[in-house]
Amino acid sequence: MILVVDLCYRPGSLSAYEFVDPITAIVRGSGRDVRTCHYAQVDAALAGAAEAVILCGTALRDQGYAGHPDRFAWIRGCARPVFGICAGLQVIGRAFGGSLAACTEIGMTPVRVVRDDPLFADRAHFEAYTLHSIALDPPAELEVLAVSGACVQAVRHRTRPIGGVLFHPEVRNPWIVERFLECSLQ
Amino acid sequence: MRLGVLCSGGKDSLFACWRAMQKEEVACLITVVSRNPESYMFHTPNIRLAALQADAAGLPLVEVVTAGVEEAELDDLARAIGIAVADYDIEGVVSGAILSVYQAARIQRICHTLGLWCFNPLWHTDQQAYMEALVDAGFGVLVSGVFSEPFDERWLGRVIDRAAIDDLRTFARTHRISLTGEGGELETFVFDAPFFSRRIEVVDAAVSYRNFRGTYRIRNARLVEK
Numbered sequence: 001m002i003l004v005v006d007l008c009y010r011p012g013s014l015s016a017y018e019f020v021d022p023i024t025a026i027v028r029g030s031g032r033d034v035r036t037c038h039y040a041q042v043d044a045a046l047a048g049a050a051e052a053v054i055l056c057g058t059a060l061r062d063q064g065y066a067g068h069p070d071r072f073a074w075i076r077g078c079a080r081p082v083f084g085i086c087a088g089l090q091v092i093g094r095a096f097g098g099s100l101a102a103c104t105e106i107g108m109t110p111v112r113v114v115r116d117d118p119l120f121a122d123r124a125h126f127e128a129y130t131l132h133s134i135a136l137d138p139p140a141e142l143e144v145l146a147v148s149g150a151c152v153q154a155v156r157h158r159t160r161p162i163g164g165v166l167f168h169p170e171v172r173n174p175w176i177v178e179r180f181l182e183c184s185l186q
Numbered sequence: 187m188r189l190g191v192l193c194s195g196g197k198d199s200l201f202a203c204w205r206a207m208q209k210e211e212v213a214c215l216i217t218v219v220s221r222n223p224e225s226y227m228f229h230t231p232n233i234r235l236a237a238l239q240a241d242a243a244g245l246p247l248v249e250v251v252t253a254g255v256e257e258a259e260l261d262d263l264a265r266a267i268g269i270a271v272a273d274y275d276i277e278g279v280v281s282g283a284i285l286s287v288y289q290a291a292r293i294q295r296i297c298h299t300l301g302l303w304c305f306n307p308l309w310h311t312d313q314q315a316y317m318e319a320l321v322d323a324g325f326g327v328l329v330s331g332v333f334s335e336p337f338d339e340r341w342l343g344r345v346i347d348r349a350a351i352d353d354l355r356t357f358a359r360t361h362r363i364s365l366t367g368e369g370g371e372l373e374t375f376v377f378d379a380p381f382f383s384r385r386i387e388v389v390d391a392a393v394s395y396r397n398f399r400g401t402y403r404i405r406n407a408r409l410v411e412k
Contacts, residue, residue, distance in 0.1 A: 107291035
């Protein structure tokens with residue numbers, strides 16, 4: 001079972017159609033079982049029971065998740081693969097001591113891969129849909145995999161199967177989510 | 187949260203409105219009427235009838251006219267949204283965007299600049315499931331424009347029902363159209379919705395069709411009891 005975590009402003013919100021359902025559809029399309037939960041309902045036991053965890057993005061104005069870092073404390077100890085998207089990347093970064101800074105990108109954006117990683121399947125660059133007003137300044141434990149002209153777009157943990165992207169792969173790049181599942185569940 | 191719904195009069199914006207009503211408070215509809223028939227953002231054949239839809243839904247309508255010059259028309263959209271903020275105290279905007287990054291990114295930028303929430307509850311939705319949900323929920327939708335092969339004249343004014351969805355699914359396979367018309371292959375007009383207190387009856391319409399392109403322009407319509 002893949003645990004898809006909804007980071008939107010409340011369970012079952014209007015934003016879930018936009019930021020959670022498309023991710024769930026990609027995972028289902030890969031032939032895997034999905035369970036969707038709001039972040040307020042996720043703990044170490046639930047995350048540990050999943051094969052992998054995906055933390056979804058939120059609306060541009062929705063930063064409620066950032067006010068509850070304690071809700072994401074389980075990430076540091078999680079032995080399962082964890083993949084963050086936009087807001088999901090931010091909570092992963094903060095869980096490992098990274099900081100956030102204002103940085104807005106909206107729309108299709110060139111992304112350049114700066115470090116080989118199976119996630120990108122040998123692609124050196126691609127266009128991705130960005131929708132963020134905050135970027136991650138990653139901590140030392142996370143290495144930078146890809147960047148845009150404005151900020152870090154992808155990171156991974158140096159020793160554990162944890163990482164994520166700032167752009168929204170559900171738009172134009174579903175292969176990123178599929179690669180995460182393929183690579184982390186081999 | 188009080189929201190304004192961007193309304194073209196078509197199925198996507200009004201289904202998005204319905205979803206928004208189930209989760210938040212819809213305070214008004216917002217329509218931009220373009221004088222440019224080639225407008226990427228706003229042109230639809232029966233946009234003027236959004237006022238009748240707003241009446242049927244019991245919602246106020248914010249309507250702004252644009253010359254429809256690319257990119258400059260976005261200023262008019264921002265102006266319309268600004269009016270909705272001032273008059274109806276909205277905190278966010280809802281659109282019926284499904285796949286168009288062009289439209290979605292522009293609406294997102296306007297909302298960001300104005301400090302508003304932006305919701306796209308049909309974004310990357312399963313198109314088959316969406317079309318079936320539309321019919322099952324009781325939306326009355328007719329085809330108001332066709333703009334590609336293989337649509338013939340009989341599609342103009344046709345009501346979207348299960349049989350029409352089956353035909354669209356066939357066309358999606360044989361002609362690679364999108365099931366929802368998201369690629370601009372067809373446009374629709376909503377004459378009834380679960381949140382309409384009355385439905386819209388078309389009294390008179392003009393059909394224009396040539397070379398797989400045509401419109402069903404509603405010249406006269408009225409609200410009637412459901």
